[in-house]
Each structure stands twice: as C-alpha cells, then as structure tokens.
Amino acid sequence: xxxxxxxxxxxxxxxxxxxxxxxxSSSIFxxxxxxxxxxxxxxxxxxxxxxxxxxxxxxxLTAQFGITRKDSFLNISASIPSDVGIYFCAGPNSGGxxxxxxxxxxxxxxxxx
Amino acid sequence: xxxxTQSPKxxxxxxxxxxxxxxxxxxxxxxxxxxxxDPGQGLRLIxxxxxxxxxxxGDIAEGYSVSREKKESFPLTVTSAQKNPTAFYLCASSTxxxxxxxxxFGSGTRLTVV
Numbered sequence: 609x610x611x612x613x614x615x616x617x618x619x620x621x622x623x624x625x626x627x628x629x630x631x632x633s634s635s636i637f638x639x640x641x642x643x644x645x646x647x648x649x650x651x652x653x654x655x656x657x658x659x660x661x662x663x664x665x666x667x668x669l670t671a672q673f674g675i676t677r678k679d680s681f682l683n684i685s686a687s688i689p690s691d692v693g694i695y696f697c698a699g700p701n702s703g704g705x706x707x708x709x710x711x712x713x714x715x716x717x718x719x720x721x
Numbered sequence: 722x723x724x725x726t727q728s729p730k731x732x733x734x735x736x737x738x739x740x741x742x743x744x745x746x747x748x749x750x751x752x753x754x755x756x757x758x759d760p761g762q763g764l765r766l767i768x769x770x771x772x773x774x775x776x777x778x779g780d781i782a783e784g785y786s787v788s789r790e791k792k793e794s795f796p797l798t799v800t801s802a803q804k805n806p807t808a809f810y811l812c813a814s815s816t817x818x819x820x821x822x823x824x825x826f827g828s829g830t831r832l833t834v835v
Contacts, residue, residue, distance in 0.1 A: 617761075641823045650727075650811050650826030651764075658821065696764070700820035707752050707771050709820055713763035 610635045614697055614712030622720050627684040629715045631697030638700070640680040641709070642671050645694040654695075655682070687719050723748045727812050727827035734806075734834050742797045742830045744812030751817035753795035754824065757781060758809040767810075770795055771817065799832065806834045 614631045621627060631640070639658055643651035655666050657673035657680060664671050670683045684691055694714040701708045725746040734740045744753065755767040766779030770789040784803025789795055795814075799806045809831050813824035 639821045643823070648829070648831070650813075650828045651824075652826070653823050656821070656823065698823065707815070707817075707820065708754075708766065708769060709824060711764045713761075 610637075610699075610701055610710045612697055612699065612710055612712040614715055616715060617713070618716040618718070620718045620720065621687055623687060623689060625687050627687055627691070627717060628681065629695060630679060630681045631712050632679040633699070634678065636677040637680075638677065640671070640673050641698040642669075642680070642682050643696040643698060645696065645714070647693060651694075651696055684717075687717075689719050689721050692717060692719050725812060725814055725825050725827040727810075727830050730828065730830060732830055732832045734832070736834055737801045739801060740799050740806075740832065742799070742810055742812075742832070744795045744797065744827060745793055746795075746814045746825070747793060748814055748825060749792075750814035750825070751792065752815045753789070754813045754815075755779075755785075755787065755795070755797045756811040756813065758811060758829075764811065767797065806832060808832060 612631050612633050642655045644654050645651040655664050655671040660677050661675050662673040668685045672681045694716050696714045697712040698709045728743045752771050754769040756764040765781050767785050768787045770776035773792050776787050776789050786798045811829050812827040815824045
C-alpha cells in the first residue's frame, strides 16, 4: 500500500527558532494534509494542499505541495512553547477504497522556553 | 457545535475483561474510523465503516470488534483476545466520497489494562 515517510522523527528546538519538516512518498498524492496533535488530544487539521506547487500559510505555519506530487513540507516560524506536539502529514489513498487516509508516523516537536 | 465525542477520556480495566469505547458524531458524516496510537508508532487503523451496518477490518483488527447500527455511533470493543490493549484510541469521521477535507478526530480515550 501507499506509505508516507515523515522526517525528522523528533526535533528539540529553542523558542523563537524556525522549524522545517517534510513528508515523502513513492506514490503520487493529489491532496496533502498536515495535522497537529497536542499531548493527550486528537489530531487537528492545520493546512490542506490541493495543487502541485501550492504554497499555503496559516499564521506562522507554511506548507507546500511538492511539484512532483510525491512530497510536502511544513515550516513553522518563530516557534513558541504551544507549538509542542506531534505533526502528521496525510493524504487520501488512491485506487481501491477512497475512504481512508494514509498517515506519516509523525514528527514530535519539543520547544524549550 | 458539531463534533465528534469520545468517552470516557481515561479507562482502566483488569486483564481478561472486555471493554467498550464510545464514539459519537453529529457532523452527519457517513464514514467513521478507529485508530490505535502507541508511542513512536504513528496511527494504526483498527476498523472503519463507510455506511451504517457495514464495516471493514483495518491493519490491526485482531482482538477488536465494532458495530455501526446508527450513523452517529461507532463503538469499539477491546476484547480479552487483544494481547496488548493498553494504548491511546482515536475515533475519526469523514464525509462520504471525498477525503480532501481529511478526518475530524475525537479527543481520544486512553485505555490502561492492569
């Protein structure tokens, strides 16, 4: 099946630093989704990308849909302590069932005040 | 406000007992899902349901059972056959026919078996 490889697995940064994480696949995705999971809670959708090359921002977050449609990037600028959590990339399965998302394994972000 | 509710937030059970986790949504979503989350292992799909009275096994269905008698509800039973049931369980829902808007997740249930 389709797989999403997310990196890095974890990051430890100082408050105020910028953060960059990415997600790659051997298969083409037509939609890329980025979620954030706060500790002890369910994931919440941050950004959705629908077009190759698209660059979308949501406050301090910026995400890009790769030109090849096999990768996506998420950047966080000027990190703050509440950015702590797990960030997941995801995309809809293609072929067969259209009712499941494929998820990366997540990037665990720790921000030191 | 529309949303998806999981209850309880924390659940403790003795080994060998079955336990049922509740998931209710008022988003009018057709599809519902159950995921298990363990540290460092991401989200693993247990079961999903696209319509009422129908559901399919996910990647780790052994030791679990579900029902979908109502559109709004998708309870998960963790049976005594599940060898390592302690985990964080997430329920999600989505609109039929398009996952471009992703899933809406509940806030999770942390199950601890002692």
